[in-house]
Amino acid sequence: MRSPHRPLVWLPACHRNLDIDDPGGYTVLADRYAQAVCKVGLQPVLYPTAGAGDVPDLLELVDGVLLTGSPSNVEATRYSMMALPTDLLDPRRDALTMALVPAAIAQGVPVLGVCRGLQEMNVAMGGSLHQQLHAEGMMDHREPSNEPLEVQFGVRHDIELLPSSAFARWAGGTKVKVNSLHAQGIKRLGRDLKAEAFAPDGLVEAVRVENAPAFAYGVQWHPEWQHETNPFYANTLEAFAQACNEHRKRRSDE
Amino acid sequence: MKSERVPCVWVAASHRLLGNENGKPQMYTVMDEAGTRTLLNMGLQPLTFPGVPAERIPLLLDSIDGVLLGGSATHVHPSLYGEPEKADALCYDPDRDAVAQPLIRLAIARRIPIIAFCRGCHDFNVAMGGSLHQSLRSRGSPVIHWEDPEHETIDEQYADRHWIETVPGGELECITGRRRFMVSSLHSQGIKELGHGLVAEAHADCGLIEAFRWHDDSFFAWGFQFHPEWGWRCHESYARIMNTFVHACWERLAERAGQPIEERELVA
Numbered sequence: 231m232r233s234p235h236r237p238l239v240w241l242p243a244c245h246r247n248l249d250i251d252d253p254g255g256y257t258v259l260a261d262r263y264a265q266a267v268c269k270v271g272l273q274p275v276l277y278p279t280a281g282a283g284d285v286p287d288l289l290e291l292v293d294g295v296l297l298t299g300s301p302s303n304v305e306a307t308r309y310s311m312m313a314l315p316t317d318l319l320d321p322r323r324d325a326l327t328m329a330l331v332p333a334a335i336a337q338g339v340p341v342l343g344v345c346r347g348l349q350e351m352n353v354a355m356g357g358s359l360h361q362q363l364h365a366e367g368m369m370d371h372r373e374p375s376n377e378p379l380e381v382q383f384g385v386r387h388d389i390e391l392l393p394s395s396a397f398a399r400w401a402g403g404t405k406v407k408v409n410s411l412h413a414q415g416i417k418r419l420g421r422d423l424k425a426e427a428f429a430p431d432g433l434v435e436a437v438r439v440e441n442a443p444a445f446a447y448g449v450q451w452h453p454e455w456q457h458e459t460n461p462f463y464a465n466t467l468e469a470f471a472q473a474c475n476e477h478r479k480r481r482s483d484e
Numbered sequence: 485m486k487s488e489r490v491p492c493v494w495v496a497a498s499h500r501l502l503g504n505e506n507g508k509p510q511m512y513t514v515m516d517e518a519g520t521r522t523l524l525n526m527g528l529q530p531l532t533f534p535g536v537p538a539e540r541i542p543l544l545l546d547s548i549d550g551v552l553l554g555g556s557a558t559h560v561h562p563s564l565y566g567e568p569e570k571a572d573a574l575c576y577d578p579d580r581d582a583v584a585q586p587l588i589r590l591a592i593a594r595r596i597p598i599i600a601f602c603r604g605c606h607d608f609n610v611a612m613g614g615s616l617h618q619s620l621r622s623r624g625s626p627v628i629h630w631e632d633p634e635h636e637t638i639d640e641q642y643a644d645r646h647w648i649e650t651v652p653g654g655e656l657e658c659i660t661g662r663r664r665f666m667v668s669s670l671h672s673q674g675i676k677e678l679g680h681g682l683v684a685e686a687h688a689d690c691g692l693i694e695a696f697r698w699h700d701d702s703f704f705a706w707g708f709q710f711h712p713e714w715g716w717r718c719h720e721s722y723a724r725i726m727n728t729f730v731h732a733c734w735e736r737l738a739e740r741a742g743q744p745i746e747e748r749e750l751v752a
Contacts (some may be wrong), residue, residue, distance in 0.1 A: 234543060235543055235546070236540065236543075243513075243515075245517075246502070248500070248502070255517045256515060256516060256517060257514070257515040257517055257520065258502060258512045258513065258515075259513045259534055260510055260511070260512055261499065261510070261511040261512060261513055261534070261535060261579075262510070262511075264513060264534035264535030265535050268535045268536070268537065273533060273536065273540060273544065274533060274534045274535055274536075275532070275533055275534075276497075276513070276515070276531060276532050276533070276534050277529070277530070277531050278495070278515045278517065278520040278530055278531070278532065279520050279521060279523075279524040279530055287490075378508075379508055379510070382508070
């Protein structure tokens with residue numbers, strides 16, 4: 231019997247001090263991720279205090295993990311480099327996601343990493359990052375700073391998709407245009423990660439986790455942005471939703 | 485499974501425009517960590533369902549053992565109690581209203597424990613048909629109910645500010661064992677008319693309602709104008725209030741599981 235309960239998707243949040251004199255701090259999550267997840271029939275859930283030690287228990291309660299983008303960067307010490315003075319850091323999110331990524335993949339909980347989320351997947355699997363693509367001989371992958379959101383999130387460059395990949399199926403071809411709002415990017419691929427999409431400068435734009443028991447993909451672009459009018463973004467999210475639905479069904483059959 | 489053995493508390497989230505890395509404003513779901521950390525420290529599992537459409541709330545409540553509605557820099561929209569806006573539009577949070585109003589009514593109908601403080605108690609009162617004073621300052625009051633962020637540190641803002649008096653023979657007197665105690669006070673709005681089915685349990689010396697509960701005292705459903713989650717380790721009445729809520733969540737978990745569940749020892 232199909233459970234009336236919708237699949238739950240865990241969205242790890244970020245941490246910020248909204249007011250400089252408020253030591254309490256806040257857990258924050260950009261609403262567009264939750265809205266996109268709701269729109270494809272899934273229910274987002276946020277565990278504000280979750281740490282690495284909570285991962286095994288909480289993974290039992292969810293049907294998918296969506297790692298969101300964020301203004302903050304994965305702290306470079308996680309891949310044996312030093313953080314730049316300009317890096318916004320979120321060590322609590324790092325501590326959670328470094329444990330969450332391998333655990334979710336191993337347990338067959340569907341994972342979709344977006345932007346920082348892709349980078350987290352790579353670092354959690356032992357890979358490394360370019361800390362500033364534009365200063366390391368790569369293209370400038372950042373959004374223009376003085377433009378409205380619609381322009382910043384607009385499609386910016388082509389990517390090449392492996393012909394045999396699910397991405398090529400979702401895009402309906404091997405070439406597609408995507409948005410681009412990041413300064414960091416994948417340098418050395420983590421273990422089990424297979425590059426399936428490339429920017430014109432050769433940057434890895436999307437990965438699949440090989441031999442993962444469930445959906446496990448990461449993308450450098452933002453498929454949650456206006457996914458309803460972009461078939462490639464929509465197909466990506468729908469495929470994630472389908473995987474979460476299958477997980478939900480298995481969980482309620484048990 | 486261990487996680488099923490810890491009460492899950494749905495924390496009503498707030499929403500704010502925050503700058504992204506370019507300083508561009510975008511809407512964020514925001515949770516005050518003081519409230520969620522208190523739940524964690526007391527052995528409960530806080531969570532929220534960001535962006536939840538109201539029609540999904542009933543099913544989601546199947547796995548919930550308590551509801552917490554905390555403070556916020558925003559106010560309940562006055563249209564919900566039939567009054568015109570008296571503050572500027574940025575002071576409201578329609579996304580929180582859209583979840584908090586049905587969430588409270590459904591939790592009451594399902595007898596799920598509720599703790600609501602500061603803005604949260606306004607959510608609770610309005611959900612039950614009550615109304616609010618939109619500006620205590622302009623109403624004039626012998627009791628100062630609001631903080632002064634320009635001259636007070638955060639700790640000073642949350643410090644005891646004024647006395648409240650419990651209703652003689654009432655439930656709050658029973659929980660705290662006190663007729664009068666000092667409370668924190670960081671609010672510019674307050675309860676005007678109490679909602680249907682709600683019972684006042686404590687007042688400030690100016691007469692403002694500082695604590696109320698759902699009339700059926702067989703489950704925990706309370707609103708507090710002060711912040712029992714902030715500094716509960718050093719404030720005996722707050723600790724008693726929070727512990728009563730925590731105990732109610734464990735009872736709900738046991739009821740949901742259909743078997744007795746041993747309440748985990750708190751590491752205080």
